[in-house]
Amino acid sequence: MKKLLSLLTLIIALQFNTATAQQQFIVNGVEIPRTLEFKGKTMSLNGVGQRSKFWTELYVQALYLTILSEDAKEILDSNTEMAISLHITSGLISSKKLSKALAKGMEKSVGEDGIQKFSKELEELEVLLSTEETKTGDVFELTFNPLDESLWITKNKDYKGKIKGYEFKKAFYGIWLSDNPVDKGLKEDLLGKY
Template identity: 40%
Template sequence: MKKILLFVSALVMSLNLQAIELDGVTVPETLNLENQTLKLNGAGVRSKFFVDLYVGSLFTTEKASEASSVLNSKTPVAIQLFITSKLITSEKLTEAVNEGFEKSTGGQIAPLQDRLSAFIDVFKDEIVKGDNFVMFITPGQGVNVYKNGKKLATIEGDDFSKALLGVWLGDQPADADLKADMLGK
């Protein structure tokens, strides 16, 4: 009986640590970046008008089911976007980011404008299906932005980091279902 319980426990633990597959994308159980290992908190598909656009995932040091704990985190967090649609272009992603920041900040975008412009520059090159963006946030330092594993920008400021997280986890997220999925709900 003891062996059966150990086997079942090991099986359940291994199932909890498995990578998940969404829209043809394998989302890993951990993200290793900048000498940090973050755990998958949750992931989902961003859809608009019944079209899947990207797989978004949230990585944290500790499991979080409330957006406020991620928005106010004192430990690193990361958001990963894996582009799954040819409909995502540089122009459309730029427009979506601007709209997301407008909602995230309640229209108070002026203090972030220069940094937002630098962030948007990351999306100026052609975006193709299969591109992978990671926004790695370190409290007290800012956001390092990666595309396909290459670091493209560093944007300083906790105010910017919080506004960026708010695009997906704020009161008016880009996609409420994706927000719930990222929070493991």
């Protein structure tokens, strides 16, 4: 009888946990999904944080991986599906400012010499981010596809285009995950080191 009661308690607890497991949660008023789907693959939320500058919250960012990790180098070197989502929370972010900030972040990550070899890709990125004006509430997903070694860009779930290059992907994700990221606190958050 004791075993049966324990088993029933376990089954009820599992059902309760499954029924109440959140599919998303709220960060600074932004709904962050626990998973993202890409080409039949499920990526899970590795970490989430927000980027602020001069006491202004600019965006909430989430990192999704197929294999969760706290090792930034391992993530940058990985040739598996991964995504960064940027949830714009400030009206100060325009398409032009966003692409300039990403270029500056890459330069900080790879250095002045390193950034030169990505000038073509950065021009492509600026064009893809500028197909329409960026406003508060917009969500960008920047997903690495290992099958064609390219970074796919979507805005509010609309595909905008892709930029080829595994090395570009490493430099791009390095904006937040390199040894010299734009925000060390955000890096820790994305790595799940709360």
